[in-house]
Amino acid sequence: MAELTDLSGVGRKTANVVLQHGHNIVEGVVVDTHVQRLSQRLGLTTETSPRKIEPELMELIPESHWQEFTHLCIDHGRAVCTARSPDCGDCELEDICPSSKLDSDVDLASGESWT
Numbered sequence: 119m120a121e122l123t124d125l126s127g128v129g130r131k132t133a134n135v136v137l138q139h140g141h142n143i144v145e146g147v148v149v150d151t152h153v154q155r156l157s158q159r160l161g162l163t164t165e166t167s168p169r170k171i172e173p174e175l176m177e178l179i180p181e182s183h184w185q186e187f188t189h190l191c192i193d194h195g196r197a198v199c200t201a202r203s204p205d206c207g208d209c210e211l212e213d214i215c216p217s218s219k220l221d222s223d224v225d226l227a228s229g230e231s232w233t
């Protein structure tokens with residue numbers, strides 16, 4: 119990890135992707151835009167930067183699921199919990215999600231009211 123992040127322009131997200139997909143080494147959680155949005159909406163973090171979100175997720179999620187968590191967030195973020203128009207009424211996580219439009223006026227990812 120350190121050898122990669124020492125390279126100019128390489129952050130933890132890129133380093134994690136290279137390690138996981140190129141070398142099958144899992145040293146962290148890839149925090150892309152979907153992981154960030156889903157983690158915030160689900161109340162897993164109140165942080166706003168991937169650099170601070172990642173260690174919080176690493177504390178919450180068992181290490182054996184770090185890689186899978188990213189893939190599940192990406193799939194769910196593309197199919198259901200999209201940035202602009204999440205389909206809360208057809209979401210399997212609706213009953214545990216503090217941002218659900220069915221129960222909440224606020225999108226915890228943006229901090230703004232649902233429109």
Ligand code: SF4
Nearest residue numbers: 199204206209212215
């Ligand atoms: S209930 Fe809505 S905001 Fe929460 S995860 Fe599902 S789609 Fe996203």
